[in-house]
Amino acid sequence: MEQQVERIFETRELNVNMGPQHPATHGVLRLVLDIDGETIVKVTPYVGYLHRGIEKLGESLTYFQALPLTDRMDYIASMSNNIGYCVAVEKLFDIEPPERAKFIRTIVGEMSRISNHLLWLATHALDIGAMTVFLYCFREREWILELFEKICGARLTVTYPRIGGVKNDVSQEFLDSLYKFTEEFPSRILEYETLIDQNRIWLKRTIGIGVISAEEAINWGLTGPTLRGSGVAYDIRKHMPYDAYDKVDFEVPVGIEGDTYDRYRCRMLEFRQSNNIIRQCIEKLPPGPVMADAPKFTLHPKDAMFPVTHPTKEHAFYIDEKVCKGCGMCLRACPAKAIFGEKKKPHKIKQELCLSCANCYVTCKFKSLKIVPGGKGLSDEKLAELAKAPLSEEIKKATEHLVEHFNFVKKGARAPEGELYVATEVPKGELGFYFVSDGSGKPYRMRLRSPSFIHAGALPRLCVGHLVADVIANIGTIDLVLGECDR
Amino acid sequence: MAVRLIKMVPIHKGLEPTEIAEKIKETFPDDVVEITNFRDQVSVIVKKDRILKICRYLHDEPALCFDHLQDLCGVDYHGKKEPRFEVVYNLYSIRYRHKIRVRAQVTADDPSIKTVTSIWAGADWHERECFDMFGIVFKEHPDLRRILLPEDWEGHPLRKDYPLKGPELEKDWPGFVEVLNRSKELEEFVWKG
Numbered sequence: 001m002e003q004q005v006e007r008i009f010e011t012r013e014l015n016v017n018m019g020p021q022h023p024a025t026h027g028v029l030r031l032v033l034d035i036d037g038e039t040i041v042k043v044t045p046y047v048g049y050l051h052r053g054i055e056k057l058g059e060s061l062t063y064f065q066a067l068p069l070t071d072r073m074d075y076i077a078s079m080s081n082n083i084g085y086c087v088a089v090e091k092l093f094d095i096e097p098p099e100r101a102k103f104i105r106t107i108v109g110e111m112s113r114i115s116n117h118l119l120w121l122a123t124h125a126l127d128i129g130a131m132t133v134f135l136y137c138f139r140e141r142e143w144i145l146e147l148f149e150k151i152c153g154a155r156l157t158v159t160y161p162r163i164g165g166v167k168n169d170v171s172q173e174f175l176d177s178l179y180k181f182t183e184e185f186p187s188r189i190l191e192y193e194t195l196i197d198q199n200r201i202w203l204k205r206t207i208g209i210g211v212i213s214a215e216e217a218i219n220w221g222l223t224g225p226t227l228r229g230s231g232v233a234y235d236i237r238k239h240m241p242y243d244a245y246d247k248v249d250f251e252v253p254v255g256i257e258g259d260t261y262d263r264y265r266c267r268m269l270e271f272r273q274s275n276n277i278i279r280q281c282i283e284k285l286p287p288g289p290v291m292a293d294a295p296k297f298t299l300h301p302k303d304a305m306f307p308v309t310h311p312t313k314e315h316a317f318y319i320d321e322k323v324c325k326g327c328g329m330c331l332r333a334c335p336a337k338a339i340f341g342e343k344k345k346p347h348k349i350k351q352e353l354c355l356s357c358a359n360c361y362v363t364c365k366f367k368s369l370k371i372v373p374g375g376k377g378l379s380d381e382k383l384a385e386l387a388k389a390p391l392s393e394e395i396k397k398a399t400e401h402l403v404e405h406f407n408f409v410k411k412g413a414r415a416p417e418g419e420l421y422v423a424t425e426v427p428k429g430e431l432g433f434y435f436v437s438d439g440s441g442k443p444y445r446m447r448l449r450s451p452s453f454i455h456a457g458a459l460p461r462l463c464v465g466h467l468v469a470d471v472i473a474n475i476g477t478i479d480l481v482l483g484e485c486d487r
Numbered sequence: 488m489a490v491r492l493i494k495m496v497p498i499h500k501g502l503e504p505t506e507i508a509e510k511i512k513e514t515f516p517d518d519v520v521e522i523t524n525f526r527d528q529v530s531v532i533v534k535k536d537r538i539l540k541i542c543r544y545l546h547d548e549p550a551l552c553f554d555h556l557q558d559l560c561g562v563d564y565h566g567k568k569e570p571r572f573e574v575v576y577n578l579y580s581i582r583y584r585h586k587i588r589v590r591a592q593v594t595a596d597d598p599s600i601k602t603v604t605s606i607w608a609g610a611d612w613h614e615r616e617c618f619d620m621f622g623i624v625f626k627e628h629p630d631l632r633r634i635l636l637p638e639d640w641e642g643h644p645l646r647k648d649y650p651l652k653g654p655e656l657e658k659d660w661p662g663f664v665e666v667l668n669r670s671k672e673l674e675e676f677v678w679k680g
Contacts, residue, residue, distance in 0.1 A: 048635035221609025335679040418525035421577045449558040457612035
């Protein structure tokens with residue numbers, strides 16, 4: 001009888017699967033939990049459900065083309081990813097963006113930090129059981145996304161920073177509405193804090209959960225607020241300043257205990273610091289261009305090619321029969337199919353079909369095409385006569401720009417041979433780009449060091465010994481985004 | 488529970504990267520193959536045999552104290568360089584604020600190297616990813632499995648001889664043919680400049 005009772009109450013470890021389709025795993029994270037009663041004995045994370053091979057794709061694209069891939073990584077704070085990529089490539093190309101662009105980047109980077117932390121706080125609180133915070137946070141996040149829309153037309157995947165600067169200048173209207181936001185936002189932070197900061201359930205669920213000491217946190221490779229919660233003041237904005245972070249005054253909040261509550265407090269204080277940085281940047285914003293003057297590495301502004309590409313300027317193109325070898329390159333490039341002719345014989349242009357788009361001009365290897373300003377609608381004999389006249393300086397320059405532009409888009413800007421690793425501080429931690437360049441227009445190897453990946457690796461360390469419900473708190477506290485983790 | 492706000496002032500500058508490279512060369516004269524410098528970033532190319540000792544030295548030496556492993560990844564120089572692979576360690580010292588890059592050469596015949604998980608616990612997933620993408624085996628790793636790709640995946644995608652696009656997409660996935668046909672139907676609406 002006694003033996004039977006013992007067998008009935010025998011405890012054994014249970015194997016529980018959590019995810020990948022679980023609302024609290026912030027995406028497609030699968031955890032296999034070994035539990036003894038309610039206590040976690042072992043955690044095995046499985047990632048890779050969102051793997052898109054961005055590193056492999058990056059090797060097949062030019063530096064300029066790979067930029068939009070980066071905001072598909074951490075889609076919560078895509079602006080920071082773009083900035084990280086641009087800073088790394090600029091260092092590789094050795095170009096310096098203008099001051100104004102640096103300040104604008106700092107502004108949008110901090111905006112994305114606020115929007116990321118807002119989403120983090122919303123979901124983290126929702127996971128633990130505070131529903132109202134979710135609604136409050138999304139109210140402000142919507143405000144920031146609207147500001148993003150104002151600045152570049154996109155809300156989530158922005159691709160606003162470019163290699164060598166930013167895409168377009170910001171308007172005064174945008175700066176005014178952003179300044180209004182920074183005036184309003186500190187009172188909103190207080191609103192969240194009244195809800196949870198001293199809330200008994202919140203304190204019970206976060207204090208003493210997922211404790212990690214400073215040495216261990218560094219050893220596990222944790223970065224960002226997750227590391228700073230343990231008391232290590234490692235912030236790349238201070239350690240290796242990029243953009244305008246060395247020109248603004250801000251502080252780095254660090255925790256003491258290294259538990260979930262301290263990490264929460266760190267992020268709440270980062271809200272205020274980011275808000276402060278944005279205000280300083282708006283006040284200090286210098287005038288000037290927003291794109292570096294480096295014609296080999298950045299796109300020309302459109303008006304530089306305007307005299308040639310604009311349809312109302314009425315340029316005609318004429319093929320010099322003596323030079324044309326009949327290779328057929330222009331024939332294939334022409335969108336209007338205005339060029340005809342047999343192979344290895346000089347081609348001709350049907351002037352009534354020609355759109356004056358200059359596609360044939362940039363593709364011709366033998367420079368057999370001539371631009372005839374104001375020659376639209378004239379006969380071939382007259383064009384041949386006019387083509388002999390020298391071109392004006394303005395058009396000469398514009399055609400040079402056009403050819404440079406074509407080569408830049410088609411072949412990519414050539415990076416010098418070498419390798420470098422550049423890290424930037426994104427809301428989640430340290431985002432590193434490691435490039436190996438072989439001197440061509442595409443990176444030989446593009447490596448992305450994403451903070452979420454490392455943080456997910458440290459999940460077992462944080463969870464073991466706690467209860468099953470605390471797994472949720474631990475996933476929340478490391479601020480996981482699986483798009484960035486799996487790349 | 489209280490969180491401090493601290494103002495950071497650089498206290499000590501640490502060593503110049505070239506000095507660190509010289510130090511490594513002094514301590515391990517037989518292992519260092521080459522020292523390169525690009526944009527003030529110095530990398531030390533070493534043989535793989537004593538990589539664990541070199542990393543242990545970099546981590547434990549009081550004057551160096553590389554406590555933070557920023558990144559660990561593989562690079563494939565297929566047809567470009569011999570030996571074919573390299574495992575790259577990007578190291579940073581949070582205390583002294585200096586950094587160095589160590590590159591260990593790995594041959595194609597024996598793609599294996601010793602693990603550094605005993606020094607930096609964070610290297611665990613980095614090494615698993617490197618194994619997944621390049622097929623470099625990390626000896627004595629506690630749990631060397633594929634990480635981003637499924638367990639039954641064939642090949643190692645980031646190797647240079649691995650194709651970017653599948654050869655027979657039409658056969659594997661009939662939906663692709665449908666998409667192709669549909670795109671042909673809609674071709675007349677494509678914007679042509």
